[in-house]
Amino acid sequence: MKEYKTDVLIVGGGPAGLSAAAEAAGAGAEVMVAEGDLHLGGQLVKQSHKFFGSKDEFAGTRGFEIAKILKNEISQYGGRVKTFLDTTVSGYYPDEGAATLMTGEEEYFRVYPRKVVVASGAQERLIPFPNNDIPGVYGAGAVQTLMNVYGVVPGKRVLMIGAGNIGLIVSYQLMQAGVEVAAVVEGMPRVGGYWVHAAKIRRLGIPILLRHSVKRAIGDVFVTGAEITEVDERFNPVGSPTEIECDTICLAVGLAPSGELLWQAGCEMKYVPNLCGHVPYRDRYMRTSNRDVWMAGDVSGIEEASAAMIEGRIAGLAAAESLGYKVKAEKFEIFWARLKNLRAGEVGDKIRAGVAQVVVDGWEAK
Amino acid sequence: MELINSHPVLDFSHGKKVSFSFDGRDMEGFEGEPIAMALHAHGVKVYRHTPEMRRPRGFFCAIGKCSSCFMVVDGVPNVRTCVTPLKKDMKVETQNGRGSIDLSAGGVA
Ligand SMILES: Cc1cc2nc3c(=O)[nH]c(=O)nc-3n(C[C@H](O)[C@H](O)[C@H](O)COP(=O)(O)OP(=O)(O)OC[C@H]3O[C@@H](n4cnc5c(N)ncnc54)[C@H](O)[C@@H]3O)c2cc1C
Numbered sequence: 276m277k278e279y280k281t282d283v284l285i286v287g288g289g290p291a292g293l294s295a296a297a298e299a300a301g302a303g304a305e306v307m308v309a310e311g312d313l314h315l316g317g318q319l320v321k322q323s324h325k326f327f328g329s330k331d332e333f334a335g336t337r338g339f340e341i342a343k344i345l346k347n348e349i350s351q352y353g354g355r356v357k358t359f360l361d362t363t364v365s366g367y368y369p370d371e372g373a374a375t376l377m378t379g380e381e382e383y384f385r386v387y388p389r390k391v392v393v394a395s396g397a398q399e400r401l402i403p404f405p406n407n408d409i410p411g412v413y414g415a416g417a418v419q420t421l422m423n424v425y426g427v428v429p430g431k432r433v434l435m436i437g438a439g440n441i442g443l444i445v446s447y448q449l450m451q452a453g454v455e456v457a458a459v460v461e462g463m464p465r466v467g468g469y470w471v472h473a474a475k476i477r478r479l480g481i482p483i484l485l486r487h488s489v490k491r492a493i494g495d496v497f498v499t500g501a502e503i504t505e506v507d508e509r510f511n512p513v514g515s516p517t518e519i520e521c522d523t524i525c526l527a528v529g530l531a532p533s534g535e536l537l538w539q540a541g542c543e544m545k546y547v548p549n550l551c552g553h554v555p556y557r558d559r560y561m562r563t564s565n566r567d568v569w570m571a572g573d574v575s576g577i578e579e580a581s582a583a584m585i586e587g588r589i590a591g592l593a594a595a596e597s598l599g600y601k602v603k604a605e606k607f608e609i610f611w612a613r614l615k616n617l618r619a620g621e622v623g624d625k626i627r628a629g630v631a632q633v634v635v636d637g638w639e640a641k
Numbered sequence: 642m643e644l645i646n647s648h649p650v651l652d653f654s655h656g657k658k659v660s661f662s663f664d665g666r667d668m669e670g671f672e673g674e675p676i677a678m679a680l681h682a683h684g685v686k687v688y689r690h691t692p693e694m695r696r697p698r699g700f701f702c703a704i705g706k707c708s709s710c711f712m713v714v715d716g717v718p719n720v721r722t723c724v725t726p727l728k729k730d731m732k733v734e735t736q737n738g739r740g741s742i743d744l745s746a747g748g749v750a
């Protein structure tokens with residue numbers, strides 16, 4: 276088996292991982308970025324809309340363009356950042372300080388990193404309903420990959436489940452791609468996403484059915500329709516179901532952090548509903564209870580690309596610093612201030628309360 | 642192929658067209674793009690049947706994380722077709738059950 280050594284191994288080449296790579300390499304560290312997908316950029320490459328957030332984090336720029344900016348940034352470090360595409364980090368062995376990686380489905384190799392930054396993002400949730408396993412029931416991310424990355428029409432008529440930002444944005448993107456959206460169904464009594472996105476959807480004449488849920492998917496081999504029903508406050512169905520004709524049921528019912536490697540690394544984890552799942556305890560530098568492991572982005576709690584990028588910068592810089600590379604202390608101050616600013620106000624309430632449950636006052640102090 | 646031809650924001654630059662086979666049928670797709678995308682563009686949505694209940698499965702996550710899209714590719718079962726790049730003359734087959742490997746061929750184990 277082939278073996279490599281590197282200063283910092285970064286798991287995942289999304290906004291968090293690329294930002295971490297840029298800072299670590301900028302400080303002088305040798306960096307290796309392993310990305311399981313066929314391209315860098317993570318969720319960003321699927322986002323054709325202009326991002327919200329703050330100016331420092333490229334608000335107003337389209338997601339896939341932000342990915343290009345980050346790729347350019349790491350390319351300026353030349354050979355100091357090595358990127359491996361189609362390469363999944365499949366295991367981490369803290370006792371040996373080794374990670375196993377897999378390129379394609381069969382080619383395995385081993386990496387001995389001095390430090391690791393886990394920026395593996397998130398995984399989509401599934402909700403239970405009869406027939407939810409048949410083809411045509413797709414995660415929102417899958418639908419986006421199909422149409423926005425590869426230009427393949429995902430279906431002719433889509434039923435969207437979930438009126439959070441993702442459900443709303445993907446509905447809009449479907450319309451842009453020429454696909455009909457039958458309706459957006461949402462169990463809660465109100466729209467979860469930003470008002471601007473909901474307004475766009477309504478303008479296009481797509482009904483947003485609040486207090487509704489999907490009862491079952493219809494179809495033997497693949498989806499030919501869906502039964503939806505009104506629900507009460509406890510999500511129990513009321514009244515008789517309505518049948519909707521569609522060939523795709525798109526689930527935009529939330530994400531959960533993909534923390535498998537953090538578990539393997541023995542990081543102390545906690546279930547934090549505000550952060551959408553199990554996440555590691557961390558200090559302000561994004562270091563986990565495993566002294567060799569940092570993390571950043573959605574894996575540390577579901578938030579946004581803007582936050583993921585700042586966390587990535589903090590983690591990358593801190594990992595490099597721990598190896599003795601010189602970093603300017605005020606850089607941390609700047610990043611912390613940007614993060615604080617991003618999480619300020621009412622919109623940041625949920626995240627702030629979530630982070631407060633897992634942030635430690637320096638591991639030395641704990 | 643059902644491709645998006647015009648889009649207000651995105652430009653799609655596909656790679657080279659190559660031929661491959663799906664369950665013995667000749668098909669075309671773009672080299673380097675995931676196998677599952679090429680199949681979907683041809684309206685193929687069922688990629689395997691589950692081992693016990695024989696339920697049809699297509700893809701779900703499209704990022705290599707859920708195992709829904711396993712198929713037999715060039716004789717190798719359990720290939721995640723949503724993240725495996727298409728190559729010329731690939732032999733792609735619907736997977737039934739868990740799949741088996743040809744140990745005599747030696748290359749797979
Ligand atoms: C529809 C939609 C709209 C959005 N709109 C906005 C917006 O307007 N503004 C905003 O700020 N945010 C937005 N977001 C959120 C934003 O995209 C995410 O918060 C952000 O991408 C998280 O970055 P990340 O780097 O943590 O994870 P990801 O972008 O998910 O990247 C993680 C990467 O890690 C790779 N990976 C995972 N595990 C492994 C492994 N074991 N080995 C190798 N590679 C691995 C994955 O393939 C992936 O490329 C949106 C999200 C969606 C879905």
Ligand code: FES
Binds near residue numbers: 700701702703708711
């Ligand atoms: S669709 Fe989830 S692994 Fe391929």
